[in-house]
Amino acid sequence: xxxxxxxxxxxxxxxxxxxxxxxxxxxxxxxxxxxxxxxxxxxxxxxxxxxxxxxxxxxxxxxxxxxxxxxxxxxxxxxxxxxxxxxxxxxxxxxxxxxxxxxxxxxxxxxxxxx
Amino acid sequence: xxxxxxxxxxxxxxxxxxxxxxxxxxxxxxxxxxxxxxxxxxxxxxxxxxxxxxxxxxxxxxxxxxxxxxxxxxxxxxxxxxxxxxxxxxxxxxxxxxxxxxxxxxxxxxxxxxx
Numbered sequence: 599x600x601x602x603x604x605x606x607x608x609x610x611x612x613x614x615x616x617x618x619x620x621x622x623x624x625x626x627x628x629x630x631x632x633x634x635x636x637x638x639x640x641x642x643x644x645x646x647x648x649x650x651x652x653x654x655x656x657x658x659x660x661x662x663x664x665x666x667x668x669x670x671x672x673x674x675x676x677x678x679x680x681x682x683x684x685x686x687x688x689x690x691x692x693x694x695x696x697x698x699x700x701x702x703x704x705x706x707x708x709x710x711x712x713x
Numbered sequence: 714x715x716x717x718x719x720x721x722x723x724x725x726x727x728x729x730x731x732x733x734x735x736x737x738x739x740x741x742x743x744x745x746x747x748x749x750x751x752x753x754x755x756x757x758x759x760x761x762x763x764x765x766x767x768x769x770x771x772x773x774x775x776x777x778x779x780x781x782x783x784x785x786x787x788x789x790x791x792x793x794x795x796x797x798x799x800x801x802x803x804x805x806x807x808x809x810x811x812x813x814x815x816x817x818x819x820x821x822x823x824x825x826x827x828x
Contacts, residue, residue, distance in 0.1 A: 602755075604755075607753075630814045632814060632816075634819075639821070639822075640821060640822075641717070641803050641805075641819030641820050641821050641822055642756070642803070642819050643819065644816045644817070647814040647816075649814075687755055687756065691814065691815075694763075694769075696767075696769065697763070697809055698743070698744040698761070698763055698807060698809070698815065699807065699814070699815045699817075700758065700761070700771070701756075701758065701817065702758075702772075703755035703756045703757070704755055705753055705754060705755045706753075706755050
């Protein structure tokens with residue numbers, strides 16, 4: 599049962615172009631929607647996160663767009679660079695009874711930026 | 714600060730053997746997590762801990778046990794390894810911030826192969 603669906607599985611974008619990765623969720627109890635970036639041989643690292651009461655969040659070249667009614671959110675990478683080549687995971691977070699956030703991850707998108 | 718470290722980096726087991734994966738963090742975080750990452754599946758939560766001596770099951774806990782005897786360490790045990798447990802295992806830790814997303818910090822991973 600995949601609570602967070604992510605697409606596409608892989609994406610090739612030319613340098614300078616816009617990379618777009620989409621995610622959809624089902625559980626309306628999720629309270630944060632983070633994106634993690636993972637380079638080969640490394641652990642994931644937080645890129646950017648958004649709350650469901652915000653429609654857009656921008657940090658540098660990275661933007662999350664959030665559509666609460668459609669239960670969808672997406673990551674946009676502007677002016678994509680070869681250094682952005684990595685696997686990107688969307689996730690949804692829910693507060694547990696213990697006070698910590700539990701993450702449910704999407705299946706990942708392997709992004710390749712070509713010159 | 715080393716952040717989150719994992720030992721070992723690689724391991725090959727035979728079916729039925731047991732082993733323990735060690736995670737250590739030097740950030741004084743309350744919460745610690747174990748995930749497994751499989752191709753096309755994203756990261757799935759195995760077990761997590763909300764403090765010394767307190768653990769809870771995640772999404773895929775069967776076949777694994779955990780212990781947190783010290784705040785900085787979180788151990789993942791496989792009592793009788795099976796080929797289905799071949800995966801890359803990631804440990805993560807987080808702190809309680811109250812007013813913002815509680816970022817999870819990931820270790821570099823342990824690649825386990827069960828023959």
